[in-house]
Amino acid sequence: MQAEIITIGDEILIGQIVDSNSAFISKELNRIGVSIYQITSVQDSRDHILEAMATAGARSPLVIITGGLGPTKDDVTKHTLCEFFQDELIMDTDVLEHIELLFKKYISTPISDLNRKQALVPSMATVLKNSYGTAPGLWMKKESTVYVSLPGVPLEMKYLIKDRVVPKIVKEYERPHILHKTILTHGLGESAIAEKIETWEDNLPDFISLAYLPNLGRVRLRLTAKGNNKEMLDKTVSAEVEKLYPLIGDIIYGEDDEDTIEGQIGKLLTQKAMTLGTAESFTGGKLAERITSIPGASAYFKGTIVSYATEAKIHLLNVPKELINKHSVVSEEVAICMAKNAREILKTDFSIATTGNAGPTKGDSDAEVGTVFIAISSPKHTFAKQFTMGNERKRIVQKSVNKAFELLAKEILNF
Structure with missing residues (x-):
């Protein structure tokens, strides 16, 4: 299954913040067999957002959008979603109650009408409750493409992806298994490593690909396997990794990115x-x-x-x-x-x-x-x-x- 990510915000395009949201979303979706085809960053601009949504939706059955759901005038995502879906905003009473409760319990400043407007959602949307913030996630479908709009605040986005979006994708879509295995090496450049493992690489099964990821004296070798049989993927990748140790075991210091x-x-x-x-x-x-x-x-x-x-x-x-x-x-x-x-x-x-x-x-x-x-x-x-x-x-x-x-x-x- 293929998906695309659209991040909205001028602050990304001027280099004021780094788009860490896309990296997190990509990793979480990859775990459940969803491959990211493209990541696009756009301005807080109606025309730019509409164009990005149409282009991404024409290519992929799932589009994840982050950013632009705040209460201020420069956050235009919800209005643009309504235009894209030919829909209108309605007040969601459950979201409103949640916002009022957050202000009562955790926020010292009084709630304003601007804050209450965050409970306005497109009438066609399935609302994804955001337990950590005032802007809910939105799940909408146009023809064969699902668009998921999430707040750009990393804490809120991560919660919604893990607790709302991923379970819903797992329930509604059939997906292949995607397995990654990373071998961590040091002390030898990628070209020298490639020479040592050339025969091994040439004989990898068709469903396993190899990527070289060099970085300042270290090279990560990432094996990626795709298929419908998870057990077979696990066994085959493990067998291929075992073959690597006699070839370059002296420069391997670990496996997987979490191992440093x-x-x-x-x-x-x-x-x-x-x-x-x-x-x-x-x-x-x-x-x-x-x-x-x-x-x-x-x-x-x-x-x-x-x-x-x-x-x-x-x-x-x-x-x-x-x-x-x-x-x-x-x-x-x-x-x-x-x-x-x-x-x-x-x-x-x-x-x-x-x-x-x-x-x-x-x-x-x-x-x-x-x-x-x-x-x-x-x-x-x-x-x-x-x-x-x-x-x-x-x-x-x-x-x-x-x-x-x-x-x-x-x-x-x-x-």
């Missing part, structure tokens, strides 16, 4: 009852941020020392000034000293240290922009590696964080 390399590191440290600390310079706490995003990280992560300036490396990490003068603050020797001292200061089993030049100027070092050193210290040994990460600041930092986790994961696995 920092999450895998956390599991390994927990299993081994070992601890971790970080000493960060140009990464500015990004390593610690990613580590502490994992629930339960306090069991193995002891903390970080963000020694951004040279003076901080000397005074907080006890890096000898003479070492910096001899080798430069961006050097293998300084990175190793940072990692060793961080492990001792924080009293951990492992530590990561980063020092480098992320630009745009060279700072306290003569190292070229993009030059970084990443050090790992363990009870067995300490080492540092040099990398060249390009010339764009954010990219340098992100690639370095990814590489640091890759090095640490390998070190823990070999311990």
Whole structure:
């Protein structure tokens, strides 16, 4: 089954907000076998909305619309829906009671006629009750196409999709099964991976497709299978994934998008009852941020020392000034000293240290922009590696964080 998404709002088109609604809707519909054919963002404009609805409806049997259902004059979606369906607005007493109850219980400002007008709905619409807001969802049908209009507020939209829209789609439509399986890799580019798995990819069954999704030192391999037999899809995809491990098992660190390399590191440290600390310079706490995003990280992560300036490396990490003068603050020797001292200061089993030049100027070092050193210290040994990460600041930092986790994961696995 195919669907389209239309997001309404000038704020999306001028870049004031990011359209996260479409990503959520796509993911939820995909879970129940609905493929998204196209996503369209339009202005709060009658003509633009009408055109988008007509075009989407001509292609797809299901169109999800978000935004433009507020109480102010710039929200025109309901009036445009009436024009599209040759319908009129009527007062829904259940919605009105709900709005009045929300104001009575949760909103300090008095309810106005403008707020009450949100209970006006197209007479042909099936109303989808919005327990978290004043604007209801609307389910309308024209010929063979269903149009679902939802508020743009993410909390309200997510509730309506999960509790109202998805159950109704499941009940009213027959859909194929769509199964996704994502293999997470690091340390090898997509072209190099493609060469290693070329024969395997060429022999995939016709109902399974493969996509390469590269991102700063990582590549996700997403398998997508479509069919009517869910059990057969599960078994076949699992069998194909098993064939991948002998080919690229050394660079696979997990499966599915919910599994991250920092999450895998956390599991390994927990299993081994070992601890971790970080000493960060140009990464500015990004390593610690990613580590502490994992629930339960306090069991193995002891903390970080963000020694951004040279003076901080000397005074907080006890890096000898003479070492910096001899080798430069961006050097293998300084990175190793940072990692060793961080492990001792924080009293951990492992530590990561980063020092480098992320630009745009060279700072306290003569190292070229993009030059970084990443050090790992363990009870067995300490080492540092040099990398060249390009010339764009954010990219340098992100690639370095990814590489640091890759090095640490390998070190823990070999311990």
